[in-house]
Amino acid sequence: MKLPLKHIVILVICSLIGIFVYQAYWLTGLYRSMKMEMESNIRDAMRTSDFNEVVLRVNDLQKDNVEHGSLTVSAGYDADGNSLVTKQTISYTDSSRQDTIHSRTETTTDTVKTVGNASEDSKAVASSESGLDVLLKKQDSLKELLMSIQQGIHSGVDTYIDVNLQRYDSLLTHVMKEHNLSIPHHTLLIYTGTSADSSIVYTDTLGIAGDSSYIPSPKAIRYDYEFNMHHSQRYQLVFEPINSLVLKQMTGILVTSFVILLILGFSFWFLIRTLLKQKTLDEMKSDFTNNITHELKTPIAVAYAANDALLNFNQVEEKSKRDQYLRISQEQLQRLSGLVEQILSIGMERRKTFRLHPEEINLKELITPLMEQHQLKADKPVHIELDIKPETLVIVADRTHFSNIISNLIDNAVKYSKEEAELSISCRQTGGTVTISVTDRGIGIPLDKQKHIFDKFYRVPTGNLHNIKGYGLGLFYVKSMVEKHGGTITVKSEPDKGSTFTITL
Template sequence: MKLPLKHIIILVICSLTGIFVYQTYWLTGLYRTMKQEMNNHIKDAMRTSDFNEIVLRVNELQKDNVEHGSVTVSAGYSDDGKALVTSQTISYTDSTYKDTLHTRTETAVDTLAVNNTDPEARAIASSESGLDVLLKKEDSMKELLLSVQQGMHSGVDTYIDINLQKYDSLLTDVLKAHNIDVPHHILYIYTGTAMDSSKIYIDTLGIAGDSSYIPSPKAIRYDYEFNRHHSQRYQLIMEPITSLVWKQMTGILVTSFVIFLILGFSFWFLIRTLLRQKTLEEMKSNFTNNITHELKTPIAVAYAANDALLNFNQAEEKSKRDQYLRISQEQLQRLSGLVEQILSMSMESRKTFRLHPEEIHLKELITSLIEQHQLKADKTVHVTLEINPESLTLVADRTHFNNIISNLIDNAVKYSKESAEITICCRQTEQTVCITVTDRGIGIPPDKQKHIFDKFYRVPTGNLHNVKGYGLGLFYVKSMVEKHGGTISVKSEPGKGTTFTIIL
């Protein structure tokens, strides 16, 4: 089934729209995923940096208490399976009284949400060890590590203060490892209550980060609470990560854009080819109809003249005989010219087509062509020939070059009004020969000039058919000029005339 062109165009537009919408949806989903992943990286970086900062402080404690010193942390379930218990013990030897061992132990109990009405839950809590139950819960490993880390904080913070600058340095390194290298501030914040628990206050105990960075109103804050009582936390302040996400997506965005451009160009080229084929089909159809009519006309006229001479005794009267013979000759010449153009087109399209270049004296060839067109024209033709130098020669195929100039002169005559005023100028340049054919005819509209060298194309003249043609002449001229390695161009103004310029 042959689809109309407009349906094909609609399908192409719908396909491109569908591809664009799908790409947009996919890229939007990818952006959200990458943004969420980057947020997770930032939070994990804060937790990891906190752990590394604790380890560095523990190492400092070990250096200060070389002889004896230890930090012990434990975590697990209570005996009834309803509470998570973490404890830490820090032991050290007093530097003044070396025989005295000081030990400090803290224990914290976090109640778990265990459904007492669920027999299975009670059985698990009572029959299995706390660690086994913990590992069976969703995200339980992360909760265990977090509890251990908070326990370490409770012990280590008692004997050595948090090093906020070191924490910032560690955090910066971890963020850079995730390609997050942006200015930021890191705050150490303490949240407490008054003695009578009537008022909550927030105190900033320290600040680190880029001193030149000034947070904008759009800056975002990430909080990381590092003790079990939620009273102490790190706060990271930085600009929104939107630009970072888009930057990481640059490769995907560029690739998607290039693919979309290629698809768009491919569809555009397809539609353009279909339109050109449709136009060419219409021109071929018009050419067939036109040439059929043009072939019938000279045949019919020549047949009628010959019939009059044979069957109606018109040959006995000399004036009548000469008139009918002249009519027959003109029609046969017309028919011969048409056949010659068609054969030229057929020959030009063959792969075996070859030129036979030779040296041509331009003045001699063009003067002969001018005389021929002046004799056969049905209007007054005045041609001005300018050749500089007069002995100018050109290497070209004589037959085809003769047809090139003949076609241009013929067009100048046909598209002139009552009389034809034509100027032909030939001049030698450095390495080329420039030939211009100028008339003062009806001219060519600007929007039609780009099509005049197309095969079968004729400038529309409405319902006027006073100028006969087949849309082959200028196509033949351009083809032959290019075969000779030259170029042809046109300049025209409606009502003022046209100039064709050939450079060989």
């Protein structure tokens, strides 16, 4: 089934829109995914930097080779098996804090559930082998355990050495750079005072570090990281929204996607353009077939009628009639021969074996007989003015094809003139360049049609003039042959004022 061109164009446009929409959807999803990953990397960087900062302070404590205290962290599930219970206990052994114990217990709801009549012992503790296996297999539970250990160490070390905010910010900047997160920021150390019922009483900023030139905007994002077991202290990272940073990291993908969409768009446009050109070409071929069929049948029919009169109606005895019919037959056969030769020339000029046979040609001797032929055969008065300077101007060209070139231009000028044809042919030599111009005062060619007149099978609409015969090959042949001679042809025309065709060799 052959789809109409309109339906094909609609399908192509819908396909292109679908690809654009899918690409936009995919890029939006990728943007969100990369943004979430970047935010997760920032939070991980805060935790990792805090751990590294604590390790550095622990190393400072170990330099005096004295035991300062101990940390015990225990974890397990409650009796229902649904909540993770962690307990942190810090004991200090130095003289100022001897026998001092700080303890904190936290309960975190977990997704582990018990099925059936399991014993209480199997549900309860992480100290049993089965409980430890469950704890280690649950990523969230393991993360909570590690956080409890880190907070416990933090609280113990903070008792001896204060948090080094500048060092923490330096470590944080380094870790973020490893994740390609070089962003201006402030790092704050915040203390939160609470009452007995854990409600916040006051908040105080103990220190600030980071980029001194950075001034947070109202849209700035703030990430908090609580680092001690009492949840009374936290780091706060302040920075601008990371939308532009995400887009910057997506630059390669965005550019590639844009180029792909551009190529697809161009390909679809070229496809539609080609289909439209093919449709136009098919219509032109149909017109050409109709026109050339008529053009070929006419001389055959006339020559046949003349021969029939000579053979069957005793016209041979009258010399004047005989000569008239023979002349008619000869003219029609010459016309038929010219049509066939021109059609064959169109096909031959595309062959690789096609060769011109250049020779020296006197332009005056070539053009003058052509003028006389067209004046004689025209069905309207034709006045042609020839101006060649110098009169002995000679070019090197293929005589047959160059004669056809000039003949086609004169023929067009005569056909597209109105009641009376007035033409002028000008030949000039400037240095090594020869220009030949054929000018008429005919109906002219609209500007929007001029770019198509050298296309194969193209014919300019003639409005009310219905007696102009042709099949859209003449100017195509002229342009092809001029280019074969290494020259160019241009046209200047105005409707109702006439046209000028200029050949430059």
